[in-house]
Amino acid sequence: MSDLDTSPDEQLCEPSPGPGPVAELFPAREVPLGGVRGVFVERVLPQRDLPTVGAWCFFDHFGSPTVTKTGAPPNIDPHPHIGLQTVTWPFTGQIRHRDSVGSDVEIHPGQLNLMTSGRGIAHSEYYSEDAPASHGLQLWIALPGNATQVDPHFEQHRELPVYREVGVQAIVLIGSLAGRTSPARAYTPILGADVRLEPGATVTLSLNPRFEHAIMAIGGDLTVADTQLEPGPLLYLGTERTELRLDTAAGAHFLLIGGEPFAEELVMWWNFVGRSHEEIVAARDDWENRNTERFGPIAGHPAEQRIPAPPLPGLHLKPRKRRACH
Template sequence: MSDLQEHPSADRCEPSPRCGPVAELFPAREVPLGGVRGVFVERVLPQRDLPTVGAWCFFDHFGSPTVTKTGAPPNIDPHPHIGLQTVTWPFTGRIRHRDSVGSDVEIHPGQLNLMTSGRGIAHSEYYAEDAPASHGLQLWIALPGNATGVDPHFEQHRELPVYRAEGIEAVVLIGSLAGHTSPARAYTPIVGADVRLEPGAAVTLPLAPGFEHAVLLVEGDVRVAGTELTPGPLLYLGTDRDELRLSSSGGAHFLLIGGEPFGEELVMWWNFVGRSHEEIVAARNDWEGRDVTRFPDIAGHSPQQRIPAPPLPALHLKPRKRRVGAERS
């Protein structure tokens, strides 16, 4: 799910501080996708006081049971990205992904789509009408400065490693968890895992203590490090945890994200992740100017299907201060 708001905010995201273990809840906000009329998602990243968790900088829950339903499919026409990786993880439905590096694939539940934009890529996402209603997650990972110029590329992973212990099963989407490492290519130390707890489970999940972590409950009930969590908000757990105590009475399904605190300033606007206002302006100009060396056409789409970029804000970006855990740092 891309950021297709008609008037996206423009913010500078400051580097993540190390803050030690915390338990901070950040509410989901319902966001209409301006380029796709009648489609809504629940967004938990970025937050005003929490722009990133590790290199994770954007987190949408689409097709959530609590989001506004209008019956409109969340099809998204060609649009651009720079400076990031998109992670698409569906629970139900099927998604056809096409992009400007020649990919044309269908993704099914249990399969990971990972698209790395590098300097620039364009893609589209369409949902199969003969499949169940789409429900899943899409996240962005910010590329570090030394990787923003990599050649754009696409990966689909149909087999992913699974951590299993009594009462718990965790599919490792990207990065490493408890000695299990995903084949998906990562450019920073990171973890993303789809975790399920059995009813009555009480388990301890090993973590990398140098990472910061957060949890989003998709369904069920779970107690995470002493905090009761309900579906919807993001629970930020801070840093310096080498394990996570989890329990559930009726069973739970949640996503765990984490990584080394991201030490670079980011400027995020529309579908672009950059380092400066000028970089964002240049990317927008290249998209609007149909620079096919940076954003080639996508096979099967006409140029008229390209989603136009929103107008840029009149002023340069202002810093967004990260306040989470400040009192505990």
């Protein structure tokens, strides 16, 4: 997974205390993947006033039927990451993942790829032309300060715990929900769950009140926290909720994310998550100077096959404060 924007904004994401229970919609932005073949994704994180939900700091919906321009995601050549975990969750299609720690796997719908960059990793993603058009979600999780220098590693989970009750099924991608805990390794208290409601269902999900939560509808009709939610935007639900009532007439499919409000400042630029402008500059220099101790080679890709880093902005970063959502 890569942010292919050739002119990425540099952002300082400041921590903020939880606002209590709220229900605020944040629209998706249509973002071109570097202008490649006119392919767009819908991005709901980061937002100017909502840079993170827990440690979730980046959230793309690719292959969505709601974007005005469509097309298969492009093959993404080797590129670097620091300071984050990447989460890939496809609904259709097949994706081949290769990285600098030796992973070479294909992911299918219902399987989870989780890559932890730590101090530095490089990877590529190629989409199968023999499979149906790719559609799915790609997200980043910011690593806390005590984990930013961990050894990079990759894990694929082909079996994930499922919570089932009348009218609802939830696959727990990471963290815990309703007594089910994912085997995916987390470095902060966090939750990600793929939830489907049957037509006519009214369901109440128990939540961790210490977490802030948000929902993005993928399909169907959904009413949550007295808010009608269409596919596309992110519904931010705030903190201090012990449960959540969900209603649907025709059935619904959505992603529920959450986590303890992230208590650290984050600087996000291109494919890097750091703590300072200087840290981002150093990572960019290491990538451009081909520092193989930090960003090793990827088997099957020649050295010249790589995405170059875009130029850094001419100015030092400016703080971007998270607006209270009331």
